[in-house]
Amino acid sequence: MxxxxxxxxxxxxxxxxxxxxxxxxxxxxxxxxxxxxxxxxxxxxxxxxxxxxxxxxxxxxxxxxxxxxxxxxxxxxxxxxxxxxxxxxxxxxxxxxxxxxxxxxxxxxxxxxxxxxxxxxxxxxxxRFDRSYNLLKATMEAELGAPLMIHAAHRNPTVPEQYVTPMAIHDTFIHEIDTFRWLLDDDFVSAQVVFPRKTRHAHARVADPQIVLLETSKGVRIDCEIFVNCRYGYDIQCQVVGEDGVATLPEPMAVTTRKDERLSNPILTDWQSRFGxxxxxxxxxxxxxxxxxxxxxxxxxxxxxxAISSDACVTAQETGDIVPISLPDRPKLYD
Known part of the structure; x- marks a missing residue:
């Protein structure tokens, strides 16, 4: 067919x-x-x-x-x-x-x-269909014991003028929200957003960088840096800390070169190349x-x-509070 x-x-x-x-x-x-x-x-x-x-x-x-x-x-x-x-x-x-x-x-x-x-x-x-994330999930489940913490980062080289602070959650961090739930088979119970010193490369309508702090129902603590004017490239990082070890998301495949007195690897610059x-x-x-x-x-x-989790993160951006996340009962269709 x-x-x-x-x-x-x-x-x-x-x-x-x-x-x-x-x-x-x-x-x-x-x-x-x-x-x-x-x-x-x-x-x-x-x-x-x-x-x-x-x-x-x-x-x-x-x-x-x-x-x-x-x-x-x-x-x-x-x-x-x-x-x-x-x-x-x-x-x-x-x-x-x-x-x-x-x-x-x-x-x-x-x-x-x-x-x-x-x-x-x-x-x-x-x-969820990315080979690197699936390797990370398989390693985590087979070797790390119970997950305790996740350290992550989502970095873009730059964003346009129409990109404003809440979009760091709704357009950027939304992928991490789903990925963390999938990796951990767990839901969030609270969110907090803190703002480090603002980069001089960010325009007036976006606070950049940001750090989102999440807690799950099983007590896993997550910190994720969102830095959308990092300049150097498109960089997705994720490290899971478990009771028995640590696993890090593999870097995209790249050829290491020795040239002009430098040892270097190329860095991707857009999401289409990274997740094609x-x-x-x-x-x-x-x-x-x-x-x-x-x-x-x-x-x-x-x-x-x-959507519920991202709304809580935006409220946390606006208030500076630790915002609770409460979910309705999941329908049996999605068991």
Whole structure:
């Protein structure tokens, strides 16, 4: 079976996923495109999906009988409506993060999906599919004993003027929120954010760097540095400290050179280079599960918990307090 996919949102990630489906992955083809700017959809059609039909709206695309499954790659504020439409149409839907821009929006998605009795939503937390993170998780579970602490960092070379302080949580740290829950099989009970001395490279509307401090229900303590104007490259760090040892996230593969009186390794400069293979794997996973009528991977519940946790972190940014994180009971659908 070839899964016929409709892509809603043909910006950067929508373009990349369409290219991925058409040229890299197996078992699917892009048959439909939609974007609020028709010229973007037309450009993507010409570049990678010449046989795809262009729809005026995402809702029309989702309702089309020609579409088996939906990719939601549009701006975050539209995700809730499109995912709800896909659930109502009983179509599997892959939604890039965030699942919704508010915890209430994510809750509505969870309730709608739960009412159908079938998991049809996969959220684009691609780090769960990254080979390095999977090696770290396997080592942690096999060799470290009970985890005690995590030390982590998320560094970007620079961010644009429109990037403001809360985006360090909602756009950047959101990946760590899901990754830590997945690594530990644990949920958060509190969050705190502290601000070191501000870098001179940060513009006026963003406090940078930041340190997020989390505590889990099992008592694991997590500290994560968010530094989005580090200048030197795109750098993701994670170290797990357990009762019996310490494990560190492997560095991306790179060739060490000796040249001009220097011993050096190249450093990546963007997230697409660092996690390109993980994007391939997560989307292939979605495609492979669509024919069964249900999907796996990060769930709507994971997206909901990430939204609740990120809201608490933003409150901690604003107040300086240790903010409690409280979750509702998890529906049996997500056990």
């Amino acid at each position: 070839t899964v016929k996919i409709g892509v809603v949102g043909t910006g950067m990630i929508g373009r990349d996923h369409t290219r991925r489906i058409q040229e890299v992955l197996t078992g699917a083809e892009v048959v439909a495109l939609s974007d609020y700017l028709p010229k973007n959809a037309e450009a993507l059609q010409a570049a990678h999906a010449p046989d795809a039909e262009i729809f005026a709206t995402g809702e029309e695309l989702i309702a089309s009988d020609s579409v088996d499954a939906v990719l939601v790659c549009s701006t975050g504020s539209t995700h809730e409506a499109y995912v709800l439409a896909a659930i109502a149409a009983r179509k599997p839907v892959f939604c890039e993060k965030p699942l919704a821009t508010t915890a209430e929006g994510a809750r509505r998605i969870v309730e709608a999906e739960t009412a159908t009795g079938t998991r049809r939503v996969q959220v684009g937390f691609m780090r 293979a993980a994007f391939d794997t997560e989307l292939q996973d979605f495609i492979d599960t669509v024919p069964s009528g249900t999907v796996g991977g990060p769930s709507a519940w994971d997206g909901y918990v990430a």
